[in-house]
Amino acid sequence: MNFRILAKVLGLLLLLLSVSMASCGIFAKLDSVAGDHEAMVALFTSAAITAFVGTILVLGGLGKIERIPRREGVMIVGLGWVLSSIFGSLPFIICPPHLTWGSAFFETASGITTTGSTVIGDLSQWPRGILLWRSVTQWLGGVGILVLFVAVLSYLGVGTKSLFRNESSFQSGEATTARIRDTALTLWKIYAGLTVICALGLRGMGMTWYHAISHSMTAVSTGGFSPHNASVGFYSAWGNSALIEFWLSLFMLICSLNFLIIAVILSKKWQRIRSEDDAKWFFGICLFVALGIAAGLTLDPRYSVDFWQAFRESWFIVISIASTTGFGTVDYGLWPAWCKALLAILMVIGGCSGSTAGGMKVSRFLVFLKSSAHEVIRAFRPNQVFRLVVNGNPMDDDARARTTSFVALYLLIIALGSVVVGILEAGVGIDLETCLGAVLATLSNIGPGFGALGPTSNFADLREVTQVFLAGLMILGRLELFAILVLFVPAAWKRF
Amino acid sequence: MNFRILAKVLGLLLLLLSVSMASCGIFAKLDSVAGDHEAMVALFTSAAITAFVGTILVLGGLGKIERIPRREGVMIVGLGWVLSSIFGSLPFIICPPHLTWGSAFFETASGITTTGSTVIGDLSQWPRGILLWRSVTQWLGGVGILVLFVAVLSYLGVGTKSLFRNESSFQSGEATTARIRDTALTLWKIYAGLTVICALGLRGMGMTWYHAISHSMTAVSTGGFSPHNASVGFYSAWGNSALIEFWLSLFMLICSLNFLIIAVILSKKWQRIRSEDDAKWFFGICLFVALGIAAGLTLDPRYSVDFWQAFRESWFIVISIASTTGFGTVDYGLWPAWCKALLAILMVIGGCSGSTAGGMKVSRFLVFLKSSAHEVIRAFRPNQVFRLVVNGNPMDDDARARTTSFVALYLLIIALGSVVVGILEAGVGIDLETCLGAVLATLSNIGPGFGALGPTSNFADLREVTQVFLAGLMILGRLELFAILVLFVPAAWKRF
Numbered sequence: 006m007n008f009r010i011l012a013k014v015l016g017l018l019l020l021l022l023s024v025s026m027a028s029c030g031i032f033a034k035l036d037s038v039a040g041d042h043e044a045m046v047a048l049f050t051s052a053a054i055t056a057f058v059g060t061i062l063v064l065g066g067l068g069k070i071e072r073i074p075r076r077e078g079v080m081i082v083g084l085g086w087v088l089s090s091i092f093g094s095l096p097f098i099i100c101p102p103h104l105t106w107g108s109a110f111f112e113t114a115s116g117i118t119t120t121g122s123t124v125i126g127d128l129s130q131w132p133r134g135i136l137l138w139r140s141v142t143q144w145l146g147g148v149g150i151l152v153l154f155v156a157v158l159s160y161l162g163v164g165t166k167s168l169f170r171n172e173s174s175f176q177s178g179e180a181t182t183a184r185i186r187d188t189a190l191t192l193w194k195i196y197a198g199l200t201v202i203c204a205l206g207l208r209g210m211g212m213t214w215y216h217a218i219s220h221s222m223t224a225v226s227t228g229g230f231s232p233h234n235a236s237v238g239f240y241s242a243w244g245n246s247a248l249i250e251f252w253l254s255l256f257m258l259i260c261s262l263n264f265l266i267i268a269v270i271l272s273k274k275w276q277r278i279r280s281e282d283d284a285k286w287f288f289g290i291c292l293f294v295a296l297g298i299a300a301g302l303t304l305d306p307r308y309s310v311d312f313w314q315a316f317r318e319s320w321f322i323v324i325s326i327a328s329t330t331g332f333g334t335v336d337y338g339l340w341p342a343w344c345k346a347l348l349a350i351l352m353v354i355g356g357c358s359g360s361t362a363g364g365m366k367v368s369r370f371l372v373f374l375k376s377s378a379h380e381v382i383r384a385f386r387p388n389q390v391f392r393l394v395v396n397g398n399p400m401d402d403d404a405r406a407r408t409t410s411f412v413a414l415y416l417l418i419i420a421l422g423s424v425v426v427g428i429l430e431a432g433v434g435i436d437l438e439t440c441l442g443a444v445l446a447t448l449s450n451i452g453p454g455f456g457a458l459g460p461t462s463n464f465a466d467l468r469e470v471t472q473v474f475l476a477g478l479m480i481l482g483r484l485e486l487f488a489i490l491v492l493f494v495p496a497a498w499k500r501f
Numbered sequence: 502m503n504f505r506i507l508a509k510v511l512g513l514l515l516l517l518l519s520v521s522m523a524s525c526g527i528f529a530k531l532d533s534v535a536g537d538h539e540a541m542v543a544l545f546t547s548a549a550i551t552a553f554v555g556t557i558l559v560l561g562g563l564g565k566i567e568r569i570p571r572r573e574g575v576m577i578v579g580l581g582w583v584l585s586s587i588f589g590s591l592p593f594i595i596c597p598p599h600l601t602w603g604s605a606f607f608e609t610a611s612g613i614t615t616t617g618s619t620v621i622g623d624l625s626q627w628p629r630g631i632l633l634w635r636s637v638t639q640w641l642g643g644v645g646i647l648v649l650f651v652a653v654l655s656y657l658g659v660g661t662k663s664l665f666r667n668e669s670s671f672q673s674g675e676a677t678t679a680r681i682r683d684t685a686l687t688l689w690k691i692y693a694g695l696t697v698i699c700a701l702g703l704r705g706m707g708m709t710w711y712h713a714i715s716h717s718m719t720a721v722s723t724g725g726f727s728p729h730n731a732s733v734g735f736y737s738a739w740g741n742s743a744l745i746e747f748w749l750s751l752f753m754l755i756c757s758l759n760f761l762i763i764a765v766i767l768s769k770k771w772q773r774i775r776s777e778d779d780a781k782w783f784f785g786i787c788l789f790v791a792l793g794i795a796a797g798l799t800l801d802p803r804y805s806v807d808f809w810q811a812f813r814e815s816w817f818i819v820i821s822i823a824s825t826t827g828f829g830t831v832d833y834g835l836w837p838a839w840c841k842a843l844l845a846i847l848m849v850i851g852g853c854s855g856s857t858a859g860g861m862k863v864s865r866f867l868v869f870l871k872s873s874a875h876e877v878i879r880a881f882r883p884n885q886v887f888r889l890v891v892n893g894n895p896m897d898d899d900a901r902a903r904t905t906s907f908v909a910l911y912l913l914i915i916a917l918g919s920v921v922v923g924i925l926e927a928g929v930g931i932d933l934e935t936c937l938g939a940v941l942a943t944l945s946n947i948g949p950g951f952g953a954l955g956p957t958s959n960f961a962d963l964r965e966v967t968q969v970f971l972a973g974l975m976i977l978g979r980l981e982l983f984a985i986l987v988l989f990v991p992a993a994w995k996r997f
């Protein structure tokens with residue numbers, strides 16, 4: 006392990022974090038709403054502490070870095086998300102009404118990982134500057150995952166590598182550092198552009214700049230934090246609430262697609278979408294589930310809604326869940342069990358690789374589905390040759406085994422995570438649905454869960470140790486398991 | 502598709518079923534307890550109908566069968582279990598107090614698949630002859646799965662094939678028909694022997710012959726039907742209840758192990774158990790979970806039990822669930838959520854391949870665990886060569902992909918099955934835990950589920966269509982998915 010590289014890169018990360026905090030501090034300073042003095046102090050203090058530690062790390066790791074070896078890269082990713090969550094939590098700890106250390110870590114990890122679960126029961130008790138920082142953590146988390154996708158996941162494998170190979174811009178041999186930087190910059194531009202367009206639209210629909218930008222940042226990052234206690238449901242009293250919901254659902258949908266493909270399409274190669282199984286399946290599944298739930302709610306005598314009202318509600322919730330954003334309008338906790346089970350499946354699947362969405366990713370789900378379908382055929386045609394193609398890329402047996410392994414591991418972590426949550430919360434009568442919902446909501450970076458942790462509730466009543474455990478699951482899920490699991494392998498830490 | 506082969510083999514199967522029914526009819530005739538005249542009539546009538554249809558099929562398929570081709574073999578297995586469940590349900594339909602067609606199919610499928618879920622709320626309303634038939638279906642189902650393991654699953658693959666290869670008795674080239682018959686006979690002898698020993702023990706502990714044989718047949722088949730409403734909990738008032746529970750847990754445990762390995766060990770090759778990862782892991786997991794739950798219950802202030810009482814309770818329930826038997830003593834529905842989540846994981850894993858137990862099987866779980874562990878290592882050591890060995894057999898990438906695919910498919914079916922149960926039961930306020938429990942209990946051939954379908958309850962309140970769906974899941978799970986899924990592939994039916 007080359008600790009010099011680790012120190013330098015992580016130090017730079019903290020400096021970036023510090024600048025972002027200071028920017029929110031400036032907003033708090035300029036903001037006319039009362040009570041933001043405390044927010045400003047908290048944000049500047051946090052920025053100073055973070056900058057101090059970041060500077061020490063950078064100085065400790067001075068020197069030119071030619072390239073980051075694989076093992077160091079994996080470690081940087083895991084530690085980067087953990088450190089960001091620790092230092093990013095300072096404003097919540099310093100500013101009244103104060104969060105405890107564990108809760109603040111949960112809230113920040115929930116931001117940095119674009120999860121959106123919250124331990125804050127009443128957001129109106131917190132100054133706007135802090136809530137802006139809360140939204141900014143999600144936006145930064147979204148940038149982080151896109152850069153990570155380009156720079157690290159490209160050689161981490163599991164379904165993302167093959168995607169790279171097929172893009173014409175990556176056809177010519179190995180991806181060089183310059184090429185990686187260019188690609189990351191392109192994706193960042195798309196991300197920033199989408200944020201601006203979304204915010205302008207929301208502003209046009211009558212939101213204040215503050216609310217428009219807050220919701221825009223957490224929509225394109227599929228984060229789902231809102232400065233309102235009622236989330237997007239706050240706007241349901243407005244005359245144009247349907248438009249606001251549609252606008253947000255549009256951006257949640259776009260940002261669940263592979264940003265590399267968006268880049269290709271933006272360069273006028275429209276036909277590229279045709280070979281993009283991910284996007285087609287993602288959209289198809291969302292539409293199918295939304296229509297199914299709408300039909301079910303219309304037919305169910307306990308829900309007296311007409312079909313279009315039901316579809317409007319189910320569409321927003323389905324997109325919000327499938328994109329792993331977690332914005333809330335209606336309380337899906339009141340829907341029948343089968344609707345919740347469908348939402349749980351969407352939570353597991355998540356969005357497309359290369360998006361800001363979480364979950365185990367559509368492409369893995371496709372590999373697994375196609376692989377399973379073949380096994381059925383092979384039961385009576387044992388010698389049939391099996392050629393697995395996803396997004397136009399053929400996969401060999403090893404890649405197939407790795408992907409299905411990932412799917413099964415993901416599901417095992419959900420099951421074991423539920424056990425741990427149940428053990429940590431033992432004695433308070435937590436039910437199985439709530440345990441499962443808590444793990445799904447955090448591991449897949451959704452936000453709201455089921456049962457006592459449903460969309461109208463929050464994670465404040467959990468024990469602090471449970472909150473920290475769930476925060477760990479957020480990071481584990483956000484980094485697609487391996488970058489975090491590696492941290493627990495002693496051999497990975499060995500200096501060589 | 503060669504329909505002649507299908508007709509002949511399925512016809513012989515029905516004749517065997519008919520003989521078994523008639524035997525129960527003779528018991529009903531000889532039994533001194535009142536009201537068994539109706540049972541006798543029902544059983545003889547059912548035997549006659551079944552024998553009639555079976556004879557027609559056999560006549561339709563006359564001629565010598567050299568060998569059963571793979572495709573026909575798979576079809577016979579799927580249809581065999583379905584037909585047995587249909588014809589085996591006749592006694593429940595004919596005999597008062599009568600079950601409806603759907604419920605009778607559920608009850609019989611639950612028997613034939615050794616599941617043990619029941620739609621009969623009060624067993625005391627049914628004559629002993631019918632309840633004996635109910636237990637016999639499980640015992641026959643256990644024979645069936647052992648024969649199937651030897652004769653068909655050997656070339657169906659997915660983890661069982663490699664096991665065969667390694668056994669010295671199968672080393673010499675291909676398994677001939679004679680060898681398959683010999684092996685099947687050996688396993689049947691072990692199975693019958695275990696049944697006799699178990700029954701003698703129970704008789705010695707004070708049960709009547711009727712109850713001893715009933716419980717013995719459903720213990721060694723890991724079926725779990727009991728003629729008592731309170732299941733094995735009926736005996737908790739007895740002074741030697743601990744001994745009865747231990748005796749039953751011993752046979753449930755043995756019958757969750759690979760019968761081929763039991764055969765090898767019985768031929769004095771004790772050292773063979775050393776390379777048997779399945780058995781070691783199965784026992785280890787059971788002991789670990791039982792100790793964990795016992796400790797948890799002892800420490801939990803809401804359960805005032807001492808450790809040994811708690812361990813006695815948790816040991817029996819854990820073995821009962823892990824072996825997929827489903828005998829009940831205490832109501833695990835009252836345990837904390839994390840205990841239920843652990844039991845749910847045991848339900849998914851199930852017993853060892855080649856046993857009478859259900860679930861996705863320990864060996865698949867091991868392949869998946871080892872495969873996942875390697876992926877973590879490979880995140881930073883991409884070029885490390887991965888050699889996967891389970892039960893002393895190396896597995897290639899294809900076998901690994903197929904196994905992990907199976908694991909993921911199994912879990913997907915659990916998720917989608919829960920959705921379907923929720924939809925079918927919509928409008929009656931069924932909760933997510935109950936939906937999930939119903940699918941787990943049936944797909945893994947456990948018996949009791951969670952929530953409203955827990956160990957003290959039954960499946961009688963479900964709609965008939967839900968019961969038929971769950972019966973389908975039992976057969977799907979019992980035949981390890983593929984033999985049933987194949988029935989839905991049009992190409993498999995094509996005559997060639």
Ligand SMILES: [K+]
Pocket residue numbers: 119120121227228229329330331450451452
């Ligand atoms: K989210």
Ligand SMILES: [K+]
Pocket residue numbers: 615616617723724725825826827946947948
């Ligand atoms: K069972």
